[in-house]
Amino acid sequence: MTSHHFEPTTYYISFGSHPPALRIASGDTVATSSIDASGINARGEQVAGSPNPETGPFYVEGAEPGDILQVHLDYLYPNREIGYSSTLLAPHVVDPSYVSLLPERKRVEWRIQPDSNTAVLITPLPGLPDFYLPLSPMLGCLGVAPPDGQAISSATSGPYGGNMDYYGCTAGTSFYFPVFVPGALLHLGDGHAVQGDGEVVGTGIEISFDVRFTVHLLKGKQIHWPRGENADFIFTLGNARPLDQALQHATTEMLVWLQEDYGLDTYAASTLLGMCVQYDLGNIYDPAYTMVCRLSKRWLGSS
Amino acid sequence: MTSHHFEPTTYYISFGSHPPALRIASGDTVATSSIDASGINARGEQVAGSPNPETGPFYVEGAEPGDILQVHLDYLYPNREIGYSSTLLAPHVVDPSYVSLLPERKRVEWRIQPDSNTAVLITPLPGLPDFYLPLSPMLGCLGVAPPDGQAISSATSGPYGGNMDYYGCTAGTSFYFPVFVPGALLHLGDGHAVQGDGEVVGTGIEISFDVRFTVHLLKGKQIHWPRGENADFIFTLGNARPLDQALQHATTEMLVWLQEDYGLDTYAASTLLGMCVQYDLGNIYDPAYTMVCRLSKRWLGSS
Amino acid sequence: MTSHHFEPTTYYISFGSHPPALRIASGDTVATSSIDASGINARGEQVAGSPNPETGPFYVEGAEPGDILQVHLDYLYPNREIGYSSTLLAPHVVDPSYVSLLPERKRVEWRIQPDSNTAVLITPLPGLPDFYLPLSPMLGCLGVAPPDGQAISSATSGPYGGNMDYYGCTAGTSFYFPVFVPGALLHLGDGHAVQGDGEVVGTGIEISFDVRFTVHLLKGKQIHWPRGENADFIFTLGNARPLDQALQHATTEMLVWLQEDYGLDTYAASTLLGMCVQYDLGNIYDPAYTMVCRLSKRWLGSS
Amino acid sequence: MTSHHFEPTTYYISFGSHPPALRIASGDTVATSSIDASGINARGEQVAGSPNPETGPFYVEGAEPGDILQVHLDYLYPNREIGYSSTLLAPHVVDPSYVSLLPERKRVEWRIQPDSNTAVLITPLPGLPDFYLPLSPMLGCLGVAPPDGQAISSATSGPYGGNMDYYGCTAGTSFYFPVFVPGALLHLGDGHAVQGDGEVVGTGIEISFDVRFTVHLLKGKQIHWPRGENADFIFTLGNARPLDQALQHATTEMLVWLQEDYGLDTYAASTLLGMCVQYDLGNIYDPAYTMVCRLSKRWLGSS
Secondary structure (H helix, E strand, O other): OOEEEOOOOOOEOEEEOOOOOEEEOOOOEEEEEEOOOOOEOOOOOEOOOOOOOEEEEEEEOOOOOOOEEEEEEEEEEEOOOEEEEEOOOOHHHOOHHHHHHOOOOOEEEEEEEOOOOEEEEOOOOOOOOOOEEEOOOEEEEEEOOOOOOOEEEOOOEEOOEEEOOOOOOEOOOEEEEEOOOOOOOEEEEEEEOOOOOEOOOOOOOEOOEEEEEEEEEEOOOOOOOOEEEOOOEEEEEEEEOOHHHHHHHHHHHHHHHHHHHOOOOHHHHHHHHHHHOEEEEOEOOOOOEEEEEEEEHHHOOOO | OOEEEOOOOOOEOEEEOOOOOEEEOOOOEEEEEEOOOOOEOOOOOEOOOOOOOEEEEEEEOOOOOOOEEEEEEEEEEEOOOEEEEEOOOOHHHOOHHHHHHOOOOOEEEEEEEOOOOEEEEOOOOOOOOOOEEEOOOEEEEEEOOOOOOOEEEOOOEEOOEEEOOOOOOOOOOEEEEEOOOOOOOEEEEEEEOOOOOEOOOOOOOEOOEEEEEEEEEEOOOOOOOOEEEOOOEEEEEEEEOOHHHHHHHHHHHHHHHHHHHOOOOHHHHHHHHHHHOEEEEOEOOOOOEEEEEEEEHHHOOOO | OOEEEOOOOOOEOEEEOOOOOEEEOOOOEEEEEEOOOOOEOOOOOEOOOOOOOEEEEEEEOOOOOOOEEEEEEEEEEEOOOEEEEEOOOOHHHOOHHHHHHOOOOOEEEEEEEOOOOEEEEOOOOOOOOOOEEEOOOEEEEEEOOOOOOOEEEOOOEEOOEEEOOOOOOOOOOEEEEEOOOOOOOEEEEEEEOOOOOEOOOOOOOEOOEEEEEEEEEEOOOOOOOOEEEOOOEEEEEEEEOOHHHHHHHHHHHHHHHHHHHOOOOHHHHHHHHHHHOEEEEOEOOOOOEEEEEEEEHHHOOOO | OOEEEOOOOOOEOEEEOOOOOEEEOOOOEEEEEEOOOOOEOOOOOEOOOOOOOEEEEEEEOOOOOOOEEEEEEEEEEEOOOEEEEEOOOOHHHOOHHHHHHOOOOOEEEEEEEOOOOEEEEOOOOOOOOOOEEEOOOEEEEEEOOOOOOOEEEOOOEEOOEEEOOOOOOOOOOEEEEEOOOOOOOEEEEEEEOOOOOEOOOOOOOEOOEEEEEEEEEEOOOOOOOOEEEOOOEEEEEEEEOOHHHHHHHHHHHHHHHHHHHOOOOHHHHHHHHHHHOEEEEOEOOOOOEEEEEEEEHHHOOOO
16 A cells, blocks of 8 residues: 655556556555647647657556556645637537638647646637636546557547546546456546637646546456446446447446446336446547446445 | 417428418417327327428418517426337447447327326337436427518428427427518427437437417518527527537527627627537437537626 | 330429329339420420439329338330430539649530440540440439438439439339338439449439339338349449448448248358348439448359 | 569568568568468468458558559468458448347358359358359458558558448459558458458458559658549548448549549539449448448549
């Protein structure tokens, strides 16, 4: 149960079997930082390329393919004053016939105000005077190394996690990833101070973060897609295109979970999902889209 | 501002230019009822075929193509004791490789308890003993007649509304539909006592309803997809396959709405959506899927 | 085995249970005509609205739901001199990021030259001087009335056929449609003198046609999607979005056909498709896309 | 213009920046071999893992990001007697409601007969007695290393090529790939003696191959997706899900090609595609699907 403080110096723009940045044990906590999606750190220095340079990977001692890595996000917060966001819906989230009406994409800036826990829009936009939003810090990227020696761009996602851009990837949440390589190799990055569903403009409020997380290894238990949990909900994440397929992955993973761990047969699990499931749209911007299948713990017994 | 009481005797299984069941004026309120998706009424009698037999159509005097019909749902409540639901995820919402593991579909029954505002599962299912859910009555079907003399099955949906199976179609909510034919021809049906996102088992708790609604005509204002509003949110609905396309329709409609009615230019509207939008999954069961683009009114000025 | 000559006077812009234009018997042949997609006839007169006004419907005596209607296209040929086509790829067939580079859509005209069986481009386009194409006359629309009292726009398609825009819908080909209503109610229209795969600009060379066809009724044999046959191939057509789903429908219909009529079990039918199937893209322009699953008769025994 | 003979000893199951197997120059020809998709070589020995172990990568001297690598397939032929194929349509190419009717997947074997240039089915299947097919040898996998240090499973494909499973990847065909890394790093593998469109059973007739190819470097010319050419056609390949998106990539690449190299403006290029384009389905089995946009050279001037 060691507490590590880790200052990253190298960043990777893919999820892969890169040389471990730090070796940790199950139960350990790591305080570290992430730089923004364009490679700028807390001091405004360009220290890596884009997209989404990742902190890590963290090698978890004893992790083997077929295990699960639990990652609890203890703390996430912007560690500089100014973040930025894009100002234009992605052409693939509007009707094809509307695309030619969109103007040129540009950036706006936001000031992070920790006192009020808000982000204030500092680039003037018509119709949004004195505009600010409550902070809701989240990690756009979180995941482990994929199997078969792959190294996959941090622009996208898969069964190993990655750039899922799920607004529910917040402090107080635990994620569960299938382990594909020895050490699991945890990567994290792409902090957003605020982001709506789907990351439909291609960014949240992009900014560097201070991050603290704790890992636990669950030996010999297999899952096929990332899972998660917070105080109120359990959830599963599917990453694919189109959204329909992302939803199929997340729903199947939840169906299996309910049957294996909660004592429900297929009928009971289906009935529960049919009447109570909630779906969140992670991202509809990246090469793989993300759908989240979420269920309130109030419907689940004390198993 | 007449209050009508209308007892339906004929039901249609398509949204179309059927003979009007009742002629009403802008501002009028209608108290009526709907039968369940399989055609069974409040007294348990089979009075129509499936799928989703519709009450109406209601002819709104003065409505012309190019207008908007506003429908406020004043009241919705089950009007009989027993509802039913399906017990199996649809094969197209799980991974194709998982489909062959699904058992035979069957029905379960629920007892509606108005005193506690709950639905109690009365068919035993392993893992769900003494299971009940809070009621959240909603209409699966709501819409007007489509253009060009079409009559389209009440199993599906389109720009005219239809079988959208959106759990947000509840009392206290207003919907706005484009008018395609003289009189608009409002249809409603397919009441669900409870339903999760997506209607992933192909049913909610299906039951007959008492319904009261009020219409208003908004002359000479064009929209392309249904819109809606409740105390806290405005929203738009896109109906298509795949989900990606349904989302494009809903998002484009919202983008236009923010620009036309809320004083935002494309950059401001996109920024607001990028940081604050929420998406709801209406249905992923019917021939056309439904995605809802929703925005909190707290971000919108007093326009 | 009567030969009818039918001069249409009314055209419908939906596939539906419209009043029959002519009553015919199984084995009958009908010589008739179709107007172009915009409602212009052989003499250049605007005689109907758009899209795709249909000739018919033809009521086939004795046709009942659960039967199959075979339609053999005996003859198709443009019956006027000038046709037109659009000049721009549809925004949904190019990358979303490319859409804003597309200029305004416009029309070009073509002269039909029966002597050489060619269409000559008569509107100058840079890079296409003296450009002509061999004629390959086909019907964009062919189908029967859908079930449940529906009337569905002739812009789209479904299990009943409709606007499939398949370049293989040529003289010498037979189509098989499921019968959903008494009389089957055959519709046809939307002649193209030439068209590439997918109708990717939204038109072929649009023109009015002389058409001759022969119908046969196959009693008591059910199919779920249109099938077809010519001298060399059997094929099935699926109509849906996205293409993936259209392909699923066409492939499943072919798999069933091979098992029911050609003495193959699932393994043999799958093996044959795996090694020998060809897929054609009907349309990727209309609300429902069309994929065609095609198999050479050389691989099929004499069953 | 050296002719190399290269006997592979190492195989990779990803397209990536692996250590070069051989360094060659523009204009060089390489005679080599590939093992089958399951890692079995010409002598029936298991020499690598699955899926689709690749021969190479071949480092082309002087190739830099922003160049094009042309690969001409000079010769392809099975180099052992027995190949195998799967016998069952993939669950995602049939209707979801049909999936549960599919039996267990199994393998059948085929004997390659060079004298008659045929493959003879040697595992008995009901309805296919004495069944044989003409050989049409093709490579399922062909491509270069992806950018950004990625290594991507040889089960899938992208802008760099990969597992496209296009039946048109035959001797006599040239492919053009964008170069993303120094040396381009050409990979090849996954030979099929015969395969239908789409690889709908998940295999062709899988077998090891003798392969001869010739490379040419085209300096300083950028493309975004693979292109190809044979005696009669030019074509482009898009790799993505769903098919709609794969088609968008291929069509956009062709539109750009026609404008940049063939003297057509957008209207002329669109018109040509609209009336003459053909689409081939590469694969609808792998994680990314492949659509091919193909145009006959007879419509293109002598540019």
